[in-house]
Amino acid sequence: MEERGYTPPYTISDKIVNLISDISEILTELTIDNKMSPNPRLRRDNRVKTIHASLAIENNSLSLEQVTDIINGKRILGAPDEICEVKNAFEVYEHLLEMNPYSRKDMLKAHKMLMHDLTKEAGAFRQGGVGVFAGKRLVHMAPPAERVPQLVKELMDWVKKDPAHPLIKSSVFHYEFEFIHPFADGNGRMGRMWQTLLLYQWKPIFGWLPIETLIRERQEEYYRVLGEADHKADSRVFIEFLLQAIYDTLVEVESTEQVRVQVSEQVQRLLDALENDTLTTKELMDRLGLKHRPTFRKNYLLPSMKLGLVEMTIPDKPNSSRQKYRRRQLYDRDSEA
Secondary structure, eight states: OOOOOOOOOOOOOHHHHHHHHHHHHHHHHHHHHTTTOOOHHHHHHHHHHHHHHHHHHTTOOOOHHHHHHHHTTOOOOSOHHHHHHHHHHHHHHHHHTTSOTTOHHHHHHHHHHHTTTTOTTTTSOOSSOOEEEETTEEEEEOOOGGGHHHHHHHHHHHHHHOOSOHHHHHHHHHHHHHHHOOSSSOHHHHHHHHHHHHHHHHOGGGGSOOHHHHHHHTHHHHHHHHHHHHHHTOOHHHHHHHHHHHHHHHHHHHHHHHHHTTSOHHHHHHHHHHTTOEEOHHHHHHHHTOOOHHHHIIIIIHHHHHTTSEEESSTTOTTOTTOOEEEOOSSOTTTTO
């Protein structure tokens, strides 16, 4: 008699059903309107935000601007390990969408890139026991190391073959991956990244959505529902949390794209010039190739601020000699933390 494969324990609530319906509706609207068209600048910005948020969840202290500078090849002052984390994350995200989400070999390859020069166990499943702590309190003891390869295989087999909705399967995978804790380090980053890859296989738009920025904003709840799911041996609350984050991200994407179509060519040029940097008026004008300050203010700066797309760093002193401008973070409201 053929042995049945492992099936993770979870229940489907009315909230999950409703969220799947709402997410599907927005995805249809975005697809019909082509609002997530292949815009290289938008995709790159979203990827930078994803990397910054995912690392911030793991206590990396670098700001969004510093992460952007590192990815753009600029030197910054910062802890070497934190800078290495950014470079590694960008490297793995550059290759992520080419990987097979059901391949342990690809998972180990991704982990090797992600943790290169950060741990001796990069690219290998853990060899020892590991616990998950909240402060000094043990909240989860992961399965023994010798079981990890088989548990990961069973989980991948389940997510590949099970007929459940991809939004459910990817969320269950994320929870079960954290439960197994297959690596000595980097489990949180890998779990969130692998869910992105699974969702990308379903709808390519998920390869570019900065979902992790909302997870970061709700970080305490993220860990709380992980613990609650662990305690109940049912990942329902974790699925609900992730689907809500996906839905809220899609809502923000849709509203952002509606604003984008309203902006003038000059405002769009200014947004493209700003990227994720914080710049003075002179620096902005230099990037735009402009010499006439009144024209810059009238046609570029003031309209972008009126639309709420650009903000001052010193809003209470608009004429300050130290005044700089930056893009208002539409996805990552907490980017300056």
